[in-house]
Amino acid sequence: MRFPNMLLSNRISGIKFTGLLAIIILVTSTLGCTSSGSDKNNSSAGPDEKVIPPEPEANITFVTAGSSFSPIITVTGNPEIQWVFGDGSTSDSTSPNVNFGSEGTRENTLVVIPWSAVTKINIGYDGSDGGVTPGPGTIENLKQQNVIAVTGLENVAPYLQVWASSYNPITSLDFSNFTALHTVECFRCASLDTIRLCNVPSLTRLCLENCNISYLDLSEAPSLADLRGASQRSHTYTINWGTTGAHLWHICIRDNAQMTSTLPVSQFPLLKDFYVWNGNQSGTLHLISTNLKNVLLSDNHYTEANFSGCFPAGRRCTLNIYDNDLTSLNISNDPGLFYLNSSRNSLNQTAVDGVFQTLDSYNTTGGYVDLTGNAAPSRTGIAHANNLTARGWKVQS
Numbered sequence: 001m002r003f004p005n006m007l008l009s010n011r012i013s014g015i016k017f018t019g020l021l022a023i024i025i026l027v028t029s030t031l032g033c034t035s036s037g038s039d040k041n042n043s044s045a046g047p048d049e050k051v052i053p054p055e056p057e058a059n060i061t062f063v064t065a066g067s068s069f070s071p072i073i074t075v076t077g078n079p080e081i082q083w084v085f086g087d088g089s090t091s092d093s094t095s096p097n098v099n100f101g102s103e104g105t106r107e108n109t110l111v112v113i114p115w116s117a118v119t120k121i122n123i124g125y126d127g128s129d130g131g132v133t134p135g136p137g138t139i140e141n142l143k144q145q146n147v148i149a150v151t152g153l154e155n156v157a158p159y160l161q162v163w164a165s166s167y168n169p170i171t172s173l174d175f176s177n178f179t180a181l182h183t184v185e186c187f188r189c190a191s192l193d194t195i196r197l198c199n200v201p202s203l204t205r206l207c208l209e210n211c212n213i214s215y216l217d218l219s220e221a222p223s224l225a226d227l228r229g230a231s232q233r234s235h236t237y238t239i240n241w242g243t244t245g246a247h248l249w250h251i252c253i254r255d256n257a258q259m260t261s262t263l264p265v266s267q268f269p270l271l272k273d274f275y276v277w278n279g280n281q282s283g284t285l286h287l288i289s290t291n292l293k294n295v296l297l298s299d300n301h302y303t304e305a306n307f308s309g310c311f312p313a314g315r316r317c318t319l320n321i322y323d324n325d326l327t328s329l330n331i332s333n334d335p336g337l338f339y340l341n342s343s344r345n346s347l348n349q350t351a352v353d354g355v356f357q358t359l360d361s362y363n364t365t366g367g368y369v370d371l372t373g374n375a376a377p378s379r380t381g382i383a384h385a386n387n388l389t390a391r392g393w394k395v396q397s
Helices: 005-031 349-361 379-390
Strands: 060-064 072-075 079-086 108-112 118-122 147-151 163-164 173-176 184-185 195-196 205-207 216-217 226-228 238-240 250-253 273-275 282-286 292-294 301-306 318-321 328-330 337-341 368-370 395-396
Touching: 072 108, 328 349, 337 349, 349 368, 349 379, 379 395
Parallel strands: 118 163, 163 184, 173 195, 184 205, 205 226, 216 238, 226 250, 250 273, 273 292, 282 301, 292 318, 301 328, 318 337, 337 368, 368 395
Antiparallel strands: 060 108, 060 147, 072 118, 079 108
């Protein structure tokens, strides 16, 4: 059920009148203030006088650059909804559709009474990069709406649960104190260079793939479980993890050769997927998760890697760590490792023999191992490699 626009207009007029009255009272009161307790004259305000911050915007404004605008909002209950579009037309729909007839920069405003009814805002989504299958019960499929800016989101900060703006040319987003927000979808927002995630305790999925982020602060997102932050277009890329990581099962920050920070892998005890190829990572890697399934780390600069116990029996796990600088690779207690590519590293003969011997000891069948580009195995290593081949493994060395 939607309330008539007249009723909403009266409500808004009342709000505006009340706000105007409050401003008049505030100005009158300020003019009557003294600059200090010892000054009895009505002098001008001194430099130390407390400045009253501005009130939040009364609406949410979407600035668009396209020839149409068709957003979708999801609400609970029967709130009053008022859209006012850049051409002066209005709507009370949760999924309005306005055609401006030509491209141009326009401001489109939204008022919902009460704001607490708004749970989802969708201005672009197609389920890419591991997102949910679009549908009425999840996030609706929607082409990007050419939104270049949005203001007034603080109105829904305590209530919004899902934000979707994939492919839009938006440049910045501020989700500070969005305490109910659990999903952010910004897939291929190529112009997005700033996102604030202060006090977002419920955030579990964050998709920022193919954006322009240079600094990503995750320190106030303690519940984060699924991070998609690959292929940033920025010249530098720094992630501040803080202590976040206890719930992370998926990390994809691949193809960021400009990354300037080392990943705190000891903070990720539940990690299942770890995709950081071409990520400018170096030194010693020691993962602690026993839930690992897919680890893709090629084209980095690791010198040592320890995966002991990371690939338990009962799985068919994958480890790609080729094109690094490895001199040591520990895969002990990993009977669930069935695909290993550690080619083009710096493993000596003893290390190569050790890998073949360890894999042979698991007595598994039908796997794959590639150690080409390292030292050649000894006769002992070749014997273990032959045992693997006899059990259906494809072996390259």
